Amino acid sequence: MSITVPCPNCAAPVEWSEHSPWRPFCSERCRLIDLGEWFNENHRISEPTDPGIPPQQTPPEH
């Protein structure tokens, strides 16, 4: 059984399974971008990749 969902950030198909740890996002990058929009909305269009967010410092949500 394979279910795919569109990434909320880039609309790429994301497999809804344990193989997609960043679901519903396609990648950690898209997840960070989405989470960062609330404080970085001025940059989200011109700079889709934010160098100010270290990839390993995302606190767990749960």
Ligand SMILES: [Zn+2]
């Ligand atoms: Zn994406």
